[in-house]
Amino acid sequence: MKQSSYENYIEKIVRQELNRRYEDDKDLCKCDVCYRDIMTLTLNNLPPMYVSSDVGHIMTMYHLTKDQLHTQVMVELLKAIKQVKNSPNH
Template identity: 30%
Template sequence: MEFARASSVFNAMEPIVVSFFEEHILPNYPLKCSCEKCTTDIIVLTLNHLKPQYTSTQAGQAYIKALYMNPQMQSDILQELARSVQTVESKPQHQPHE
């Protein structure tokens, strides 16, 4: 059985993590480096440590987003983002002048 790439499979955690990063981390935590590489690394590292929530429909995406209105789930995302910020800031993947 071959998975058809025509179907759009989407990790609904991506926009949730990006939103939390933009709304909670950027305004409240002065990053050592806020270049595109470091911010992308923070988001990717966070996503790699959270359980993916795949869906193929907008209704599924809305359902998953509603699940993450739970304060404990929001706290889990923020904790993982904070860990990722610390990791990326301690070992950035670019040269200081980039």
């Protein structure tokens, strides 16, 4: 049987959006420590959603639209960025 691969869909969105913030927000520290802190803070406040391949399926299961999910991710991401900016771990 073929081994399935899983990924946390939420983590994927967070990473994409964080990379976008790095481009837009020149004040945001781009070091590994801050990156990890922002990722963990954000992900700890969001439910993990593991998907194999069919993303549409998970949306149906959670009764969420892609927009709703992105909005939720952005709220937590911006909170985490603010927190790390105010007190960077270095």
